[in-house]
Amino acid sequence: METTLKSEKKEVKISFDAPFVIIGEKINPTGRKKLAAALTEGDDDYVRQLAISQVEAGADILDVNVGVPGLDEVAVLPKVARLVSEVVEAPLCLDSANHKALAAALADLPGKPLVNSVNGEEKSLGAVLPVVKEFGVSVIGLTMDDSGIPNDAETRVAIAEKILERAARLGIPANDVVIDPLVLTVGADSMAAAITLQTIQLLRQEFSVNINLGASNVSFGLPDRHTVNQAFLSLAMGVGATCAITDPIKLASTIRATDLLMGRDTYGARYIGYWREHQPPKEAA
């Protein structure tokens, strides 16, 4: 199954047979004080810099989240999305739970962005899916609902099925719904990642949908988070994840290596090309 996102000038395809798609996570003020201040004060240059540096580091798509308490998302999300779209060619992933902010940004953006996100809650399905349909875009569906995040794979898969069905009823095809199986930190529950991996496997078997990961939560609270994040990305790619909202600066090399090992990089051209552009020349270890 193939999900196609577009900016004015660029098209990105997400599919199991293509290289993994990196959605840059850094334009999100949660836990980033400097960005929160920049968004509040209208420091556009800082936002532009975050956009450019992520694309240079290998991001294919950029997540844009302006969720600062007190800020009017309906006014600010379109403005920041437009700003980012003017400095990079990457399609955007509009990250908001506010359907009015999503609609306002979609009305103003060229191409076919990704909406992040809908979930299985009635309120979310009822508010977000009509906007996705109206603008003919794609959406990330989170496997949680009014009862929270299930702690077993089967119930998460059932929520994914519900989201896919509700989307289909509105005429949104399955290839415009990217399922996010959610991952909690293994620091709190040592089965957390195993459940997510099992969910990915089942989703791939049953629906062949594209699968997104919020790939940095998994290591929260643990030492040497980078090693855990690297291992999780490789494991998740191995069982069927096709894109992730993550830090391209830290994780693009692991993603390129995993694509190569999975046979998605003929002659290793992407892997070696990435290394040449991003690493100081040194002896191969």
Place this chain on the structure above:
Amino acid sequence: METTLKSEKKEVKISFDAPFVIIGEKINPTGRKKLAAALTEGDDDYVRQLAISQVEAGADILDVNVGVPGLDEVAVLPKVARLVSEVVEAPLCLDSANHKALAAALADLPGKPLVNSVNGEEKSLGAVLPVVKEFGVSVIGLTMDDSGIPNDAETRVAIAEKILERAARLGIPANDVVIDPLVLTVGADSMAAAITLQTIQLLRQEFSVNINLGASNVSFGLPDRHTVNQAFLSLAMGVGATCAITDPIKLASTIRATDLLMGRDTYGARYIGYWREHQPPKEAA
């Protein structure tokens, strides 16, 4: 399926439900001039140091290979194996294609070492399996035969089946045969790792045997080999590999992280304990 190896004082179990087993690769003179010299000159202290440092870094088993051109393996393998077994408690993996050297070392060692290796060639099956049977030990079976290394998964699985059948005929049970699906470098063939991963999946489905990797070949000739080796270990563990002959100093943290993510490390105790022992204290990133 469970494979049990023993030294005089320590038992190591290899199984899909247990943490991944690390077989330290460094007591092998191929490409290690200093060790080749130490073996030739009888510099026992250098060998002892290699043994101790690998166990400290997380090796569960130590590979012992004395293959220096001109050196008498039948005399030297037992001597070095004995030497190593006197300074570490880890069971050994006796690494030689010479069945006389293997028999001489096995006659002299307590416990139940692992023999590395037999393969599908008639000559190898005929020479090595009787020694494995005589000493009641376990053996690594490489999926290659008189025609070389097949470049498809199905033929490698067929060779594994042949090795398992020939072992069974001699009374060697399947849990004493650890299959190594072999990995060539993705630098020369960009499908090389994908074929190995597919072989692992098939072997696990069809025989449930334990599966070993020679995990460093995969990145030969590529830049930033460490990232490729890390990603390959996580991918291979995800599909069913249960042990690897690898560098514990560089790769134990990735292996511990992958075990944690696969749900094999309750409360993350092994992962966190390993980090505490091996990393300088620093802020979690």
